[in-house]
Amino acid sequence: MAQQTASERRVDVAASAARLKRRYAAERRFRAYGFTAIAIALGFLAILLATILIKAASSYMTAEIALSVNFDPAVIDPDGHRDPQALAAADYLGLAKTTLQNRLGATDRATRREAASLLSSGVDQDLRRIVLADPSVIGTTRKVWVTASADIDQTLKGHVPAEAGADGARLSANQQAWLAQMKAEGDAAIHFNRRFFTSGDSREAELAGLWGAVVGSFFSLTVTLIIAFPVGVAAAVYLEEFAPKNRFTDVIEVNINNLAAVPSIVFGLLGLAIFLNIFGLPRSSPLVGGLVLALICLPTIIIAGRAALKAVPPSIRHAALGLGASKLQTVTDHVLPLAMPGIFTGTILGMAHALGESAPLLMIGMVAFIVDIPHSPLDPSAVLPVQVYLWADSPERAFVEKTSGAIVVLLLFLAVMNVGAILLRKKFERRW
Amino acid sequence: MQITTLTIVLLLLASIGYRLGRGRALTMGRSLHSLPSYHGYYVALWCGVPAVLVLASWLALEPQIIRQFLVDALPDQLRALSPERMSLVINEVRNVARGYATPSSEAVAIGARHYQTLQQTGFAAMSVLCLGLAIAGLAWARSRIAPDLRARNQVEKTVTVFLIACSTVAIFTTIGIVLSLLFEALRFFHSVSLLDFLFGTKWSPQMAMRSDQVGSSGAFGAVPLFAGTLLISGIAMAVAVPLGLLSAIYMSEYANPRFRSVVKPLLEVLAGIPTVVYGFFAVITVAPFIRDLGHLMGIPVAAESAASAGLVMGIMIIPFVSSLSDDVITAVPQSLREGAYGLGATKSEAIKQVVLPAALPGIVGGVLLAVSRAIGETMIVVMAAGLSANLTANPFAAVTTVTVQIVTLLVGDTEFDSPKTLAAFALGLVLFCVTLCLNIFALSIVNKYREKYD
Numbered sequence: 068m069a070q071q072t073a074s075e076r077r078v079d080v081a082a083s084a085a086r087l088k089r090r091y092a093a094e095r096r097f098r099a100y101g102f103t104a105i106a107i108a109l110g111f112l113a114i115l116l117a118t119i120l121i122k123a124a125s126s127y128m129t130a131e132i133a134l135s136v137n138f139d140p141a142v143i144d145p146d147g148h149r150d151p152q153a154l155a156a157a158d159y160l161g162l163a164k165t166t167l168q169n170r171l172g173a174t175d176r177a178t179r180r181e182a183a184s185l186l187s188s189g190v191d192q193d194l195r196r197i198v199l200a201d202p203s204v205i206g207t208t209r210k211v212w213v214t215a216s217a218d219i220d221q222t223l224k225g226h227v228p229a230e231a232g233a234d235g236a237r238l239s240a241n242q243q244a245w246l247a248q249m250k251a252e253g254d255a256a257i258h259f260n261r262r263f264f265t266s267g268d269s270r271e272a273e274l275a276g277l278w279g280a281v282v283g284s285f286f287s288l289t290v291t292l293i294i295a296f297p298v299g300v301a302a303a304v305y306l307e308e309f310a311p312k313n314r315f316t317d318v319i320e321v322n323i324n325n326l327a328a329v330p331s332i333v334f335g336l337l338g339l340a341i342f343l344n345i346f347g348l349p350r351s352s353p354l355v356g357g358l359v360l361a362l363i364c365l366p367t368i369i370i371a372g373r374a375a376l377k378a379v380p381p382s383i384r385h386a387a388l389g390l391g392a393s394k395l396q397t398v399t400d401h402v403l404p405l406a407m408p409g410i411f412t413g414t415i416l417g418m419a420h421a422l423g424e425s426a427p428l429l430m431i432g433m434v435a436f437i438v439d440i441p442h443s444p445l446d447p448s449a450v451l452p453v454q455v456y457l458w459a460d461s462p463e464r465a466f467v468e469k470t471s472g473a474i475v476v477l478l479l480f481l482a483v484m485n486v487g488a489i490l491l492r493k494k495f496e497r498r499w
Numbered sequence: 500m501q502i503t504t505l506t507i508v509l510l511l512l513a514s515i516g517y518r519l520g521r522g523r524a525l526t527m528g529r530s531l532h533s534l535p536s537y538h539g540y541y542v543a544l545w546c547g548v549p550a551v552l553v554l555a556s557w558l559a560l561e562p563q564i565i566r567q568f569l570v571d572a573l574p575d576q577l578r579a580l581s582p583e584r585m586s587l588v589i590n591e592v593r594n595v596a597r598g599y600a601t602p603s604s605e606a607v608a609i610g611a612r613h614y615q616t617l618q619q620t621g622f623a624a625m626s627v628l629c630l631g632l633a634i635a636g637l638a639w640a641r642s643r644i645a646p647d648l649r650a651r652n653q654v655e656k657t658v659t660v661f662l663i664a665c666s667t668v669a670i671f672t673t674i675g676i677v678l679s680l681l682f683e684a685l686r687f688f689h690s691v692s693l694l695d696f697l698f699g700t701k702w703s704p705q706m707a708m709r710s711d712q713v714g715s716s717g718a719f720g721a722v723p724l725f726a727g728t729l730l731i732s733g734i735a736m737a738v739a740v741p742l743g744l745l746s747a748i749y750m751s752e753y754a755n756p757r758f759r760s761v762v763k764p765l766l767e768v769l770a771g772i773p774t775v776v777y778g779f780f781a782v783i784t785v786a787p788f789i790r791d792l793g794h795l796m797g798i799p800v801a802a803e804s805a806a807s808a809g810l811v812m813g814i815m816i817i818p819f820v821s822s823l824s825d826d827v828i829t830a831v832p833q834s835l836r837e838g839a840y841g842l843g844a845t846k847s848e849a850i851k852q853v854v855l856p857a858a859l860p861g862i863v864g865g866v867l868l869a870v871s872r873a874i875g876e877t878m879i880v881v882m883a884a885g886l887s888a889n890l891t892a893n894p895f896a897a898v899t900t901v902t903v904q905i906v907t908l909l910v911g912d913t914e915f916d917s918p919k920t921l922a923a924f925a926l927g928l929v930l931f932c933v934t935l936c937l938n939i940f941a942l943s944i945v946n947k948y949r950e951k952y953d
Contacts, residue, residue, distance in 0.1 A: 090848070091845065094845045094846060094847045097850070097851070098753055100745050101746060102749055104745035105745075105750070108742055108743075108746055108817045109766070111814045112765065114784070115776075115784075118780065118783070118784050297665070302662070302669065304662055305665065306666055318670065319666055319669055322669045323669045325673070326672060330871075330875020330931075331877070332877045332927070332930070333676060333934075336680060336905070337676045337680075339909065346562065365672070369669070395655045395659070425878055426878055426902070429910055430905075432910075452773050452775045456775050456881075456882070459779045467783065481773070
């Protein structure tokens with residue numbers, strides 16, 4: 068062994084101290100990398116949610132114009148029978164347009180058209196609803212708030228410049244002046260957008276609503292639940308409690324794990340080829356959508372169900388078998404009730420996943436433009452995420468806020484389901 | 500709906516059967532083999548199951564049977580049509596009969612009326628058969644009730660058959676996917692050769708409606724699509740793997756439990772957001788941002804660049820990578836870490852030189868699963884990536900992917916026999932095979948790794 072001199076030893080100590088410092092710096096750096104990664108990921112989440120929430124806020128409001136409408140019997144009910152069908156068929160659009168044109172003093176054809184285009188093409192619905200709800204308004208003059216066009220809506224909300232001729236402005240000089248005048252007189256204002264929550268889709272941004280998609284999603288998820296839950300629980304029970312360990316069950320297991328990872332769009336192709344083309348089920352219907360979604364979330368439910376069943380301790384089974392219960396009685400009367408909270412949690416999470424799924428539904432034609440609210444799972448309908456997709460695809464500027472508004476509603480539903488699942492787990496979680 | 504009514508009647512009959520069976524068993528005295536309720540279930544099953552089976556097979560076969568009858572009844576000039584025209588006529592008849600359309604000719608109107616009568620007669624016959632079976636089953640099963648009837652064993656056998664049937668649904672789904680994709684893809688390969696499809700570099704699936712139109716021959720070379728898919732998935736993985744892996748390391752090795760309990764669910768929120776939301780985010784926020792960035796740096800950026808779709812897809816996959824790696828890192832035995840500390844390693848040295856190499860196979864498996872997810876992801880690319888099939892490696896150019904093309908080929912196109920729609924199934928088959936191989940490979944790595952430390 069070589070003898071070290073004192074000076075060499077000193078150099079060694081200094082070098083090792085430097086090395087240690089470097090190693091500690093590396094340690095701190097590494098730690099900082101990890102923290103930064105988490106911060107970046109959460110930062111993206113924050114930006115995403117903030118963008119959507121900010122854009123969504125204005126979608127729950129809509130511009131309205133106050134009109135002093137003279138509900139002229141000659142226009143609305145020329146026969147004087149107050150027959151609801153005749154009342155519903157009257158020319159309310161013309162009535163509203165004339166009222167506004169007269170109020171704004173538009174006389175020649177060009178300005179009359181400009182004035183009329185301040186109103187939404189859906190104002191007839193506003194007036195019709197008032198008349199049908201209370202036919203006694205006929206013959207009187209009332210001040211009513213009616214829906215303004217999307218251009219007015221966007222201008223009032225400040226999304227497009229108000230000055231005529233400015234880049235991106237939607238209003239002509241006349242319209243701009245009228246709007247300023249009405250605003251000053253308190254006859255143009257932004258109110259709660261009731262239509263957004265009660266009506267179906269529309270080509271006109273100010274008339275488009277979510278309700279059709281909400282109902283469609285509800286029907287689809289009901290079909291999914293009715294099919295996926297019993298089948299999933301039964302499969303989980305069989306695989307966990309009864310299945311002998313053999314080739315057949317191995318194949319099933321591998322299959323389930325793989326199905327869980329198959330791209331959802333492939334399930335859409337399956338639905339198109341089998342449910343639509345072979346069985347001839349109606350296109351765009353929540354029934355087919357629900358069937359496809361059931362196949363998609365079946366593996367999730369089976370895997371969650373098996374985990375929940377596995378968590379039930381064997382002593383429960385032994386006790387039941389020891390008291391003379393049959394194998395099936397043991398499962399149905401003791402094991403399954405104890406595993407149910409876990410299974411429910413897994414099912415809710417699977418359903419939440421299904422609610423947000425849209426790619427496979429595009430394949431089975433759920434992207435059609437559908438105005439009517441569906442009345443049964445066989446009617447063509449949209450679902451929430453597909454509605455988001457359709458609106459996001461629309462070139463109209465006014466649909467951007469609608470899209471964000473629909474996303475917020477979708478995220479709210481998802482949040483409620485997930486929180487429900489967490490609460491369920493917290494409440495019934497048992498440590499054995 | 501009539502079927503709902505029929506189902507409710509059958510359910511009612513089954514519950515009556517349960518009460519009758521149980522009641523009869525209760526009168527038999529004390530020496531029953533099975534509990535009275537099992538006798539009830541026995542009768543209810545005999546009452547309900549055959550009828551439901553008939554109902555289900557009717558629902559499955561009804562369209563074919565009625566179609567056959569309808570074709571036989573159509574006038575001769577319609578029957579002489581080619582199969583494709585024939586299916587159009589039958590669709591029209593169906594729509595007219597359901598009241599969705601007005602008949603275009605007298606023959607169709609007659610056909611529609613005939614279709615309605617056929618449907619009604621068929622349904623009536625089936626209902627009678629169902630109810631007859633239900634009542635017969637009920638009566639027969641009730642007559643069989645005796646003290647030594649092994650009702651429990653029979654009921655349990657039936658339930659077990661049901662359980663097995665449910666667990667085979669997964670297998671049938673896989674078979675269904677494979678068969679439907681394969682069948683349509685084979686029809687596609689009749690008109691386009693497999694080699695052209697897999698190795699051709701030109702993709703323009705627009706087929707002309709008439710043969711005299713210019714540019715009528717569609718080109719189905721899928722290489723640009725594969726390249727685009729790989730490019731976007733590559734960008735996504737370049738974002739997701741470092742971020743996901745580093746956050747997993749921080750969470751499992753450094754973070755205290757309180758930090759973990761707050762941040763982990765927040766990261767999971769990223770995984771719970773629907774992909775259509777990410778797509779919208781990519782379009783309205785990320786794409787303009789990247790375009791402006793490109794302007795600043797003087798790089799031309801396409802409006803629908805691969806970078807924006809890939810970046811957003813990467814964000815979506817972060818929680819996937821991080822939770823899988825987290826599991827794997829936590830599964831590395833503590834003794835390995837302690838050994839490293841004992842030799843004087845700092846925490847990060849222990850992680851980099853001991854824990855990560857030990858966890859590597861599992862992490863690779865997790866990353867492969869993430870890749871398969873990125874390849875199959877649809878909505879983000881449909882909304883944020885383009886339609887133009889460019890063969891390029893430039894992340895700022897517009898590329899298209901396999902999933903985007905499947906969606907564009909199939910949405911809004913109901914005609915089912917053109918190579919254009921069939922091409923979607925061929926692409927679907929490729930997608931399915933690739934993701935399946937990745938999944939099987941990744942799962943086998945992960946499982947092997949799990950067993951090693953268990």
